Amino acid sequence: MQILDGKKVSEDIKNEIAAEVQEMKNKGEKVPHLAAIIVGNDGASLTYVGSKVKACERVGFESTLIKMPSTTSETELLKKIKELNEDDNIDGFIVQLPLPDQIDTQEVLMAIDPSKDVDGFHPENFGKMALDMSTFIPATPFGILELLERYNVETKGKHTVVIGRSHIVGRPMSILMGRKGFPGNSTVTLTHSHTKNISQITTQADIIITALGVPNYLKAEMVKDDVVIIDVGITRVPDETNERGYVITGDVDFENVSKKASFITPVPGGVGPMTIAMLLKNTLLAREQKRIK
Numbered sequence: 001m002q003i004l005d006g007k008k009v010s011e012d013i014k015n016e017i018a019a020e021v022q023e024m025k026n027k028g029e030k031v032p033h034l035a036a037i038i039v040g041n042d043g044a045s046l047t048y049v050g051s052k053v054k055a056c057e058r059v060g061f062e063s064t065l066i067k068m069p070s071t072t073s074e075t076e077l078l079k080k081i082k083e084l085n086e087d088d089n090i091d092g093f094i095v096q097l098p099l100p101d102q103i104d105t106q107e108v109l110m111a112i113d114p115s116k117d118v119d120g121f122h123p124e125n126f127g128k129m130a131l132d133m134s135t136f137i138p139a140t141p142f143g144i145l146e147l148l149e150r151y152n153v154e155t156k157g158k159h160t161v162v163i164g165r166s167h168i169v170g171r172p173m174s175i176l177m178g179r180k181g182f183p184g185n186s187t188v189t190l191t192h193s194h195t196k197n198i199s200q201i202t203t204q205a206d207i208i209i210t211a212l213g214v215p216n217y218l219k220a221e222m223v224k225d226d227v228v229i230i231d232v233g234i235t236r237v238p239d240e241t242n243e244r245g246y247v248i249t250g251d252v253d254f255e256n257v258s259k260k261a262s263f264i265t266p267v268p269g270g271v272g273p274m275t276i277a278m279l280l281k282n283t284l285l286a287r288e289q290k291r292i293k
Ligand code: GUN
Pocket: 094, 095, 096, 097, 098, 119, 139, 140, 168, 275
């Protein structure tokens, strides 16, 4: 069994990006600038956005964090998005999800200028991704592809089972794994809450990508020998013995499933850090595309 070490690979990628930023600085060019909007005070979301901003500093990007109260109206948020769309200094920005109930997420995502949509959530970018056109690939799926590529995990002709059909992970992942090329050329099954006899499907899988948010959901008896496991789950499970009061837990019963797996991502230290690295990569791409124009 080999660990797909997202922590290490993400550090490699950040070093590569930092070197490119240094080159930009040496030439006197503007460095990439990422902005993030967060609405409300959800602890996990604040932590994720904080990590994204910290990662910007680490590679030499500029960053701006915009915190808006949980009572923010959709109109107020759309106004802020318009400002960022029109601000030449900002190369890319994200609106951290989920948003409070009074705000229509799809309206918000459609308001983002597709050329600054480094999350790749705008329908134009999502459509381009589905059509194999060059675009921003959502950071978590992009990170998973990068891990599979850097560890040379064979995907061609394999049966990939994706668990969960979220717009952020499951849906794009199911499209990307079936595309031509590497990683890709898989036969893909997308499973979700209405899937019957899921164990019958997962035991047929060569690769399982789980993005469910149910701690320890995937058990050893649900997988076959030599399976490749990508665990996207990051649930905070209360734990008094931990100084933070919780532990981050994946969707996979790691202790038992890892004994059968050929490759497996740990939680934490697997997909999570890759997501942040690929957001930086998309921001670098956004900057480069602006420079070419
Ligand atoms: N919430 C959970 N994952 C993500 C992500 O990749 N981007 C944004 N904007 N919000 C998220």
